[in-house]
Amino acid sequence: MSRELMKGNEAVAEAAVRAGVVSYFGYPITPQTELLEYMSRRMPELGRAFVQAESELGAINMVYGAACTGHRTMTSSSSPGVSLMLEGVSYIAGTELPMVLVNVMRGGPGLGNIAPAQSDYNQMVHGGGHGDYRCIVLAPCSVQESIDLTVLAFDLADKYRSIVVLLTDGSIGQMMEACELPPMQPLKTKFADWAVQGAEGRERRFLTSINLDPAAQEEMNYRLLKRWVEVEANEVRYQEYFMEDAEYVVTGFGSSARIALSAVRAARAEGIKVGLIRPITLSPFPKQVYANLSDKVKGMLVVEMNAGQMLEDVMAANRYRIPTEFFARLGGVVPFPDEVLEEIHRMVETPIPTDSHPRDRWFARVMAKG
Amino acid sequence: MPLKGRIVVNEKYCKGCELCVSSCPQEVLALANDRITAKGYHPASLVADGCTGCGICSVICPDAAITVYREKAGVSRIPA
Amino acid sequence: MVLDNCELETTVFERPDTLTGANTHYCPGCTHGIANRLIAEVIDEMGMREKTIGVASVGCSVFIYNYLNMDFVQAPHGRAPAMATGVKRVLPDRMVFTYQGDGDLASIGMTEIVHAAARGENITVFFLNNTNYGMTGGQMAPTTMPGQKTTSSQNGRDVETQGYPIRVSEMFSKLDGASYIVRRSLHDPKNIRMAKKAIRMAFETQVRGLGFSMVELLSICPTNWGMTPKTSIQWLEERMIPYYPLGDYKVHPALAEIKL
Secondary structure (H helix, E strand, C coil), rough: CCEEEHHHHHHHHHHHHHHCCCEEECCCCCEEEEHHHHHHHHHHHCCCCEEEEECCCHHHHHHHHHHHHHCCCCCCCHHHHHEEEEEHHHHHHHHCCCCEEEEEECCCCCCCCEECCCCHHHHCCCCCCCCCCCCEEEECCHHHHHHHHHHHHHHHHHHHHHEEEEEHHHHHCEEEECCCCCCCCCCCCCCCCCCCCCCCCCCCCEEECCCCCHHHHHHHHHHHHHHHHHHHHHHCCCEEEECCCEEEEECCCHHHHHHHHHHHHHHHHCCEEEHHHHHHHEECCCCHHHHCCCCCCCCEEEEECCCCCCHHHHHHHCCCCCCCCEECCCCCCCEEEEEEHHHHHHHHHCCCCCCCCCHHHHHHHHHHCC | CCCCCEEECCCCCCCCCCCHHHHCCCEEEEECCCCCCCCCCCEEEECCCCCCCHHHHHHHCCCCCCCEECCCCCCCCCCC | CCCCCCHCCEEECCCCCCCCCCCCCCCCCCCCHHHHHHHHHHHHHCHHHEEEEEEEECCCHHHHHEEEEEEECCCCCCCCCHHHHHHHHHHHCEEEEEEEEHHHHHHCCCCHHHHHCCCCCCCCCEEECCCCCCCCCCCEEECCCCCEEEECCCCCCCCHHHHCCCCCCHHCCCCCCCEEEEECCCCHHHHHHHHHHHHHHHHHHHHCCCCEEEEEEECCCCCHCCCCCCHHHHHHHHHHHHHCEEEEEECHHHHHCCCC
């Protein structure tokens, strides 16, 4: 396979095509639109379904219908559009259907802006839609990883009858990088015993998220949880950098991890024993990795492009034992590696307080700067 | 000889709405006020001779509760 | 009688095969049951039961999946046309229909239905118009007529503050993507027979790949209207039909050749 230069959003689209997606439904929104545009050309070329829906609400419900057939399906959007999709996301979760949702995050809340942000972490990882459900959330930090995780997303969706979110942002979606695409997979020909395709020579099937009997709903909730236990046991993914002898650790996901890695490399060049942990699956969250660090490191710096949404999960994962600092840029502002390096210096050079919340200290510093 | 027909009301489905009663051109249907169905409705029933098996009651019935039969022409009626 | 009845009698009417044995949740006299039966009869006559996928909506329509013996999916409130689009685009050789009430279709789901029609989505829509939200207890719907009393327009719909109803078939007849848009009524045997023909024609539209088809069915809601089924039927005839005239609002020329 030859390497080619591709834009993140288009690379995800082509990876989905090669992973055997049979239908795509979407709605234009920056910074995701190239994905929809690519699909509008590519899907009909292959005789597959493409519909530019009337809204994200329309798109997600078209995905809902397509997912009921058992064929691979997906949609993509960006933060405000994903908010509109959450109704359908909850229903799809409630019907236990596989589907892939790409969220190319932008600054918010509200209309916000079209610059890269990570402020949909909670929305994707801790729910978003109503009811008790979990999505698998994958967070790539490069174009190549976006491709690889797109393919994985379809496999995990089918394996666990689950929603899989590819959580990228405006920078990963828009950047061009050299990458290698996977081979074209044949389309699915075998379907699960729940797929609705017409009751030809078999008992009828119907797919719904309705359970009027609370006991039946509880059963369903147990079933979702049981599946989630399996996901947590088998699908945790993360990457460690310079962790062998690390005394300090920086952690973040997606773009912020990529920026933090530059800072970590610079700190290493200065002789600071610092490493980086980058969760690839934000959900299931790599809790154990953080728990295991408790006795090994002196301090941890969490870097995000939101006001500390993953921070809470990291602290809970190490049971609040690791002295922690936090650094973030918000609203679509991307941090510079130098800013992160400065925070690494602070962590290493000054004692980390344990009697206050890292977010509060960070925010006090931001406010003090004026 | 006028057409002869009969109906069978499935009392599992009949909800006693009376739409068949008011639609019957022969006016031979009524609710059976002497009994109730498992759901608690007085079911529709044939209360007089004269059913022609026209099927109008089954067309208006919202619960597909009525099966309609019509005697075949030229077949002599067997005494019950 | 022990004699074989078949030799003596013909069966004029019996429950269609596509109806399941379930007792419906519809109130006594509710014409939803007639609509369900007609759809079942037409699907039986077309021999399409195994090739049809229904999309249920939210409202009194919700439980249709219990009554028709075929594959079904259940949409969120108003989203049935979008869901049907997803199913149909992936399985174009299947017959796909939605079954929606007026609140679902003409209020919360107006965007989805208009765009499905405008796209010429090759699906069939059965639209039950009973001028109120039945399932939640008779609130004002987008089809509630001026002056009509409902639980949320207790002095009668005041158009000054509550606006005017929407005539859906008339509106959709202006969309180029729509191929078959008709309004029928379920209030008497003659009209029920015409409704059945329209249901057949709508499915034929889809089978021929002609695009979007919709049959609006005027329906009674005795419980929420606070009337007997019989007086509801009179009310439908006297009040609803003048406001919602029956007829063919748009018929694709290719359908003119079909004789039923």
